[in-house]
Amino acid sequence: MAEAMYTAQATARGDGRNGEVTSSDGVIDEKLSTPKELGGPGGEFTNPEQLFAAGYAACFHSALRLVAKQGRVDVGDSEVTAEVGLGKTEAGNFALAVKLNTRLTGMEQGKADELVAQAHQVCPYSNATRGNIVVEVTATT
Numbered sequence: 001m002a003e004a005m006y007t008a009q010a011t012a013r014g015d016g017r018n019g020e021v022t023s024s025d026g027v028i029d030e031k032l033s034t035p036k037e038l039g040g041p042g043g044e045f046t047n048p049e050q051l052f053a054a055g056y057a058a059c060f061h062s063a064l065r066l067v068a069k070q071g072r073v074d075v076g077d078s079e080v081t082a083e084v085g086l087g088k089t090e091a092g093n094f095a096l097a098v099k100l101n102t103r104l105t106g107m108e109q110g111k112a113d114e115l116v117a118q119a120h121q122v123c124p125y126s127n128a129t130r131g132n133i134v135v136e137v138t139a140t141t
Contacts, residue, residue, distance in 0.1 A: 017047060038086070049084040052096070056125045057082035060100055063123035068115055075115070079103050097134040104141050112139035 009024035017034040018041075034040020035047055061080040068075040083099040100120075104112040116139040120126045129135055 021051070049086055049096070053082040053084040053098075056084070056098060056100070059125045060102075060119060060123045063126070064102060064115060064119040067118040067122055071115070071118075073107075073111070073115065075104055075107075077105060095133060097136075098129065099136045100138070102137070102139045104139055107141045109139070109141050112141050115139070 010021055010028060011024075012021050012032075013019050014032075017032055017038075020029070020031045022029045030051075031045040032047055033043050033045035035049075036042035057080045060082065061078065064078060064080065065075060068078075079102070081101045081103075083101070085097045085099075087095060087097065089095045100116075102112070102116050102119075104115065116137050120135075120137050126135060
């Protein structure tokens, strides 16, 4: 990357997954709680996987809308849902896996698949994770 066009800054404090995160501009000010599935209390607070899923879904949706606009395709009420899974590798290390489910109603399946594949090449999150974690991309019409 030649030069950053924008830099986001967030800080984690406290007890890691049971601490809090804040952004430098104060927009994000969240308490964290380890999910019950990971042995934590769960409850009303967010966790790193949810935050990553939200960021990836928004970024991928933006990339989808960009490639659609460039191709003069109307994606209407499209939406992207990101599922971020946390598990262990065969070596016992923690790893993430992502499923990006894109809904493009009223579109031919082949065209939807093509747009999603193009978005996957453009999205900065996809480019950052490519070759590092498993990312499954699907389109439903």
